[in-house]
Amino acid sequence: xxxxxxxxxxxxxxxxxxxxxxxxxxxxxxxxxxxxxxxxxxxxxxxxxxxxxxxxxxxxxxxxxxxxxxxxxxxxxxxxxxxxxxxxxxxxxxxxxxxxxxxxxxxxxxxxxxxxxxxxxxxxxxxxxxxxxxxxxxxxxxxxxxxxxxxxxxxxxxxxxxxxxxxxxxxxxxxxxxxxxxxxxxxxxxxxxxxxxxxxxxxxxxxxxxxxxxxxxxxxxxxxxxxxxxxxxxxxxxxxxxxxxxxxxxxxx
Amino acid sequence: xxxxxxxxxxxxxxxxxxxxxxxxxxxxxxxxxxxxxxxxxxxxxxxxxxxxxxxxxxxxxxxxxxxxxxxxxxxxxxxxxxxxxxxxxxxxxxxxxxxxxxxxxxxxxxxxxxxxxxxxxxxxxxxxxxxxxxxxxxxxxxxxxxxxxxxxxxxxxxxxxxxxxxxxxxxxxxxxxxxxxxxxxxxxxxxxxxxxxxxxxxxxxxxxxxxxxxxxxxxxxxxxxxxxxxxxxxxxxxxxxxxxxxxxxxxxx
Numbered sequence: 001x002x003x004x005x006x007x008x009x010x011x012x013x014x015x016x017x018x019x020x021x022x023x024x025x026x027x028x029x030x031x032x033x034x035x036x037x038x039x040x041x042x043x044x045x046x047x048x049x050x051x052x053x054x055x056x057x058x059x060x061x062x063x064x065x066x067x068x069x070x071x072x073x074x075x076x077x078x079x080x081x082x083x084x085x086x087x088x089x090x091x092x093x094x095x096x097x098x099x100x101x102x103x104x105x106x107x108x109x110x111x112x113x114x115x116x117x118x119x120x121x122x123x124x125x126x127x128x129x130x131x132x133x134x135x136x137x138x139x140x141x142x143x144x145x146x147x148x149x150x151x152x153x154x155x156x157x158x159x160x161x162x163x164x165x166x167x168x169x170x171x172x173x174x175x176x177x178x179x180x181x182x183x184x185x186x187x188x189x190x191x192x193x194x195x196x197x198x199x200x201x202x203x204x205x206x207x208x209x210x211x212x213x214x215x216x217x218x219x220x221x222x223x224x225x226x227x228x229x230x231x232x233x234x235x236x237x238x239x240x241x242x243x244x245x246x247x248x249x250x251x252x253x
Numbered sequence: 254x255x256x257x258x259x260x261x262x263x264x265x266x267x268x269x270x271x272x273x274x275x276x277x278x279x280x281x282x283x284x285x286x287x288x289x290x291x292x293x294x295x296x297x298x299x300x301x302x303x304x305x306x307x308x309x310x311x312x313x314x315x316x317x318x319x320x321x322x323x324x325x326x327x328x329x330x331x332x333x334x335x336x337x338x339x340x341x342x343x344x345x346x347x348x349x350x351x352x353x354x355x356x357x358x359x360x361x362x363x364x365x366x367x368x369x370x371x372x373x374x375x376x377x378x379x380x381x382x383x384x385x386x387x388x389x390x391x392x393x394x395x396x397x398x399x400x401x402x403x404x405x406x407x408x409x410x411x412x413x414x415x416x417x418x419x420x421x422x423x424x425x426x427x428x429x430x431x432x433x434x435x436x437x438x439x440x441x442x443x444x445x446x447x448x449x450x451x452x453x454x455x456x457x458x459x460x461x462x463x464x465x466x467x468x469x470x471x472x473x474x475x476x477x478x479x480x481x482x483x484x485x486x487x488x489x490x491x492x493x494x495x496x497x498x499x500x501x502x503x504x505x506x
Contacts, residue, residue, distance in 0.1 A: 004367075004370050005370050006371050051434075053371075053434060053435075053436045053437075054436065054437070071367065075367060075368065080368070080370065080373045081373075082370060083367055083369060084367070085366075085367045086367070095278070113338075114257075114324065114336055115328065115333070115336050116257060117257050117259040117307075117333065117334045118257070118304060118374075120333060121371075122371060123372065124433065181304075181306060184306075184307070186337070245434065
């Protein structure tokens with residue numbers, strides 16, 4: 001299943017003692033729909049407040065409902081902030097977290113004198129003007145295979161902190177693009193990043209670091225030094241969750 | 254003041270017995286902030302669920318806070334779904350509902366197999382494919398000065414149902430434009446209309462009529478016949494509130 005959700009009202013993808021998780025809602029709804037206990041396995045454990053347009057999950061079932069119809073049946077009963085955008089059958093050995101893939105995330109920053117009532121759930125509001133060109137220059141140092149230890153939250157457990165970033169774009173929109181609901185004079189800065197995997201909080205720490213570059217607190221070249229230091233204490237702060245959206249995951253299977 | 258709001262949780266701009274109104278929240282917050290009783294006069298009485306990026310309101314005050322600082326002070330205490338995007342002083346005789354102006358509205362339709370968890374508050378979800386070219390052709394008949402009685406809810410009280418539509422564009426976006434959060438394969442159709450004033454529910458009835466054109470229930474030329482009939486019973490249904498946003502109001506003063 002390809003899954004889209006607004007993460008605002010959830011504790012994240014994964015079950016937690018302190019609130020409702022996205023996977024929990026889908027497990028419960030699917031189990032009721034199919035009349036058997038379903039436990040989905042997700043690709044990406046997004047944090048509380050983080051959104052997705054294309055997270056991926058699989059499950060085993062004995063149902064006779066055709067796989068491509070499950071999305072429609074499920075969307076009738078799911079809350080409005082979780083949508084299954086597509087469903088199809090996969091082989092039994094496919095696991096969305098272990099298969100090779102390219103993940104793409106987007107981090108949205110509303111850079112404006114005033115916040116925007118339609119974008120507070122989906123962007124990080126930054127008052128002081130950001131220099132997008134400087135952010136672009138800083139972003140370039142992160143493209144390629146690197147040890148991203150400086151961009152990984154300390155309590156993460158992972159075999160290696162080496163990852164490959166295939167692309168990292170910084171874009172600026174000032175026009176009132178349809179459906180985007182930007183007010184006059186507001187600027188939306190989007191950081192879009194694709195890679196073969198991301199460390200815990202990596203995109204949000206990259207966003208927080210590039211915001212410092214945009215505020216001229218760091219020159220763009222300092223991003224290279226941060227990367228080479230392999231030390232979380234030298235990078236910028238973790239930018240808030242609501243700016244982050246998992247756009248999609250492409251598998252090579 | 255220029256005012257932006259997410260209308261989802263309000264009964265509309267104007268006070269109603271059955272819930273909280275946008276003007277009510279602003280009146281209360283402004284009165285507390287300035288320490289005097291403030292009653293704002295708004296330009297446009299948007300309905301429940303309708304959004305605004307640029308509604309306009311004025312008020313009288315004895316405060317010493319500079320007019321252009323009031324927006325900042327107010328945004329600190331307003332809920333996140335109401336934002337004052339700008340404030341400045343006007344002459345005492347300016348009334349935003351009576352002054353000549355051009356108003357611009359946008360109606361957003363998500364045309365897709367599946368809904369979108371980030372767009373349900375801000376668009377009308379339409380499952381069956383819409384023919385945008387047919388909608389454009391139908392829209393052309395509405396541009397200019399006409400009697401829009403066919404596009405006005407019955408219980409409206411107004412001296413005349415003649416209005417001038419300066420422009421009416423129908424646009425389609427299928428790309429994942431930054432910040433718009435469209436999923437793969439989803440199409441957002443935007444109806445954007447500017448005029449010297451709008452009758453009660455006029456934009457939503459135009460949207461409902463153009464959706465029928467997009468579904469080939471009406472040929473585009475039928476929009477001309479509907480207009481000429483001056484009869485609400487022959488036009489399409491009123492499209493739902495959440496698709497509508499008041500983009501802005503331009504005054505000639």
